[in-house]
Amino acid sequence: MARQKVDSLTEFETQGGDTRDRASGDADFRVDLDGYEGPLDLLLELARRQKVDLSRISILALAEQYLEFIEAAQRVRLELAADYLVMAAWLAYLKSRLLLPAPPKGEEPDPVELAASLAQRLRRLQAIRAAAALLMERPQLDRELFFRGAPEGLDIVNAPLYRASLFDLLSAYARQRQKQVLSHVSFKTRQVWSLAEAREALERLIGRSVEWSALDDYLLTWGATPAQTRTMRASTFSASLEMVREGLIDLRQDRAFAPLWVRRKQEPPPAIAAE
Amino acid sequence: MAKKQQKALFDLAAQDAVDLLARARPDEAMRENMRICEALIFASTEPLSEEEMVKRLPDGADLSAALAYLKADYFTRGVHLVRVAKKWMFRTAPDLAWVLQREKKDAKKLSRAALETLAIVAYHQPATRAEIEDIRGVALSKGTMDVLLETGWVRLRGRRRAPGRPVTYGTTESFLAQFGLEQISDLPGLDELKGAGLFDGRLPKGFGVPQPRDDADLTEDEEPLGDQPLEQSFAADLPEETSEE
């Protein structure tokens, strides 16, 4: 067993990421079996030494060699990767089953089948290795084969293709014109005679007059335009009611829709007061 | 004829080599040297010097002849072997430049601003920027008019005979084609637009939609674009094709 060197403790191929069956940090359990990639690899190497076709390999002999190998390895170093030990245990079992007559009960798997299945796995591994070798023998890019060193490249010129339908166009136009129409609507600014203005004017009027004066006449004296008359009348009327309430003026109307009369509040005559 | 022009562009030696090739087939050794040069130049990331090739060829190989033959070989192909400053490289044939550039047509939707501007240009043409802005009520961005000119649906018509001589815009034939109109007067009028439900009833009296026209002839109040700088229009930054119109 020329390759039997199990003393170099460089880390096993499956170090690092593989934490499924070996706890990380358990470096002691990793053994470099001189580059063997696991028990199957080792088995294949041992099988190769039988120098027969894998389909006619003696699994029994193989199991024995493997167990010997593991034993030897353990003599040198006790720490063996779990994979190897699991395989050793399984092979020991297989060996015993192959040597012993088949048990009467058919519950346990047929050892011949188990052996055939192992041989099959070995053939499969050997075949994929051969395939990998064939693959790597092929001329490879940037090794034997080369692409064009300086390709110009194909340009794709972006030429946007605009899309719009007549309906889009017309509705855009209509929307725009309609918006314009609405935005151009102008309201006439209405002149409003405010209550404050009306009251101020009314106060000025009655300040001079102790006689009844017609409200409308009074409005006209302010030279209101017809457009202003309504707002002046409304505001003045409201203001006058307010001033009546405050006891500053008297207001009189002879009948419905007759002119309104206004004058400064008179001191009530004593006689009436006496009544 | 185009072929002839191409040839003129090329080194005369190439034609000589074609003749040479016709007269005498290169022998096996020469063909192998040609293959080596071909592969070397092809794979090189930079134009390849003759010295470099000599190093890789069998001793005593006639590099010049091999390259001349090779160049002749490629002369009628889609790829040419060319020499630049004593270095050799492959280059796609100049007459095929158009093939290497493919236009990728990305369907794009016009922005709302562009669509509205286009519609105003269509109905109100010839329209100036100020007129468009007046109708839209917002300033017209340069980008919007650029896009419209890029579509090829809007063109510069002329200038308004007015202070500042503003550029007038109008639609093009491809505008008609795009929107399936035989002529610009086929654009629907107010009644049709109303009928299509595009206007609601609240239109003031006197509101109208102009009868559009896109005669190539300038209107009375237009004058030719002339060569006055277009700084008042958007044309200053236009792509060349468009401003040439």
Place this chain on the structure above:
Amino acid sequence: MAKKQQKALFDLAAQDAVDLLARARPDEAMRENMRICEALIFASTEPLSEEEMVKRLPDGADLSAALAYLKADYFTRGVHLVRVAKKWMFRTAPDLAWVLQREKKDAKKLSRAALETLAIVAYHQPATRAEIEDIRGVALSKGTMDVLLETGWVRLRGRRRAPGRPVTYGTTESFLAQFGLEQISDLPGLDELKGAGLFDGRLPKGFGVPQPRDDADLTEDEEPLGDQPLEQSFAADLPEETSEE
């Protein structure tokens, strides 16, 4: 009938195509199409798809015939025209490797583990991590798969419809290009592998011996990667390009 001829042209061994070329010279239009294809493939920085060429050829041009002729044309040259995954590229002739190996980049040598894993993925795809481990008889380290994903030759395909929804791996187009394969079924030694029962015991009965396939389409027992976290795969630490695939 033309279809049949085309198909025949495509599948012709290169030597047959050379013979064909000797028998029937392509006409002028065909030669122009050949020139265009030649220029396109030459100029392209990546293998060029037939679709892309069709877009740039005149309407109705017989692309297949043009490519077959062109391939035959280059058959004896220092540069070859090859098809990989329905894409076309020029490449130096394999026999000239010795001339070109000057600047042999330190091609990263794959570790034995990586090489075998690559082979298993290639021949056995879509393959899960468990399947790779089963064939190699040893646990697959994260680093090994990372290296393969980094080469760009292996990609995450999807997930197997099976408990745990394991990620499936497959090869890429650049894998084919790297090893000069036109399609995955051109893998060397495929028959031997079938004989060795590489494909046994995985697929349900009735499927027969599966053919490795690198179709983008998922197989029946695959499903998309989805957005489930890939903690069971190695994808968590992948470079982004790869995990997007």
